[in-house]
Amino acid sequence: MLPCGLDDSRDAVRPGMMQAAQLDLPEDGRQSETAREVARGTRRLLRALGISTVAEMRLGDGRRADLVGVAPDGIITIVEIKSSIADLRADQKWPFYQAYCDRLFFAVPVTMPAAIMPSDAGLIVADAYGAEIVRHAEDQRLGSATRKAMLIRFARMAADRLHLLADPEAPS
Numbered sequence: 001m002l003p004c005g006l007d008d009s010r011d012a013v014r015p016g017m018m019q020a021a022q023l024d025l026p027e028d029g030r031q032s033e034t035a036r037e038v039a040r041g042t043r044r045l046l047r048a049l050g051i052s053t054v055a056e057m058r059l060g061d062g063r064r065a066d067l068v069g070v071a072p073d074g075i076i077t078i079v080e081i082k083s084s085i086a087d088l089r090a091d092q093k094w095p096f097y098q099a100y101c102d103r104l105f106f107a108v109p110v111t112m113p114a115a116i117m118p119s120d121a122g123l124i125v126a127d128a129y130g131a132e133i134v135r136h137a138e139d140q141r142l143g144s145a146t147r148k149a150m151l152i153r154f155a156r157m158a159a160d161r162l163h164l165l166a167d168p169e170a171p172s
Helices: 033-048 084-090 094-100 145-166
Strands: 054-060 064-070 076-081 102-109 122-128 129-136
Touching: 033 054, 033 064, 033 076, 033 102, 033 122, 054 145, 064 145, 076 094, 076 145, 084 122, 094 102, 094 145
Parallel strands: 076 102, 102 122
Antiparallel strands: 054 064, 064 076, 122 129
């Protein structure tokens, strides 16, 4: 039972309801092959933990998070994917993500040295088939207004993406 009294088991996607082959998701061209593999393995891990995810979600400040996840209890997780050392060094926007989540993680390929990753976020090591949490993220509670805004943004983005899959010619 969810905290708000809703039972999410009735609305969950169950095996057989939708075949993966039915979904033909277009590549957006921004990620490297390594980043796509890390995202896939990380999303599999989060799903196994009961966390639903969307990729490439724009936050309230205009920045875009690689993965945003929502747990059944409303906990919001952001995962920043780093595919290489150069990627880590070039991108310093990740500290701003902490204002939009309860938990912040980096997800990296198995070839990345864990020792170079910032210690003020959790760490996930992943490949295309799965992932493992190497270091847990510190819990920080979002304010209620930010949580509500993030949950609405998450729900609308997920619904819009499903609609466009079902009706690609729909006006935007």
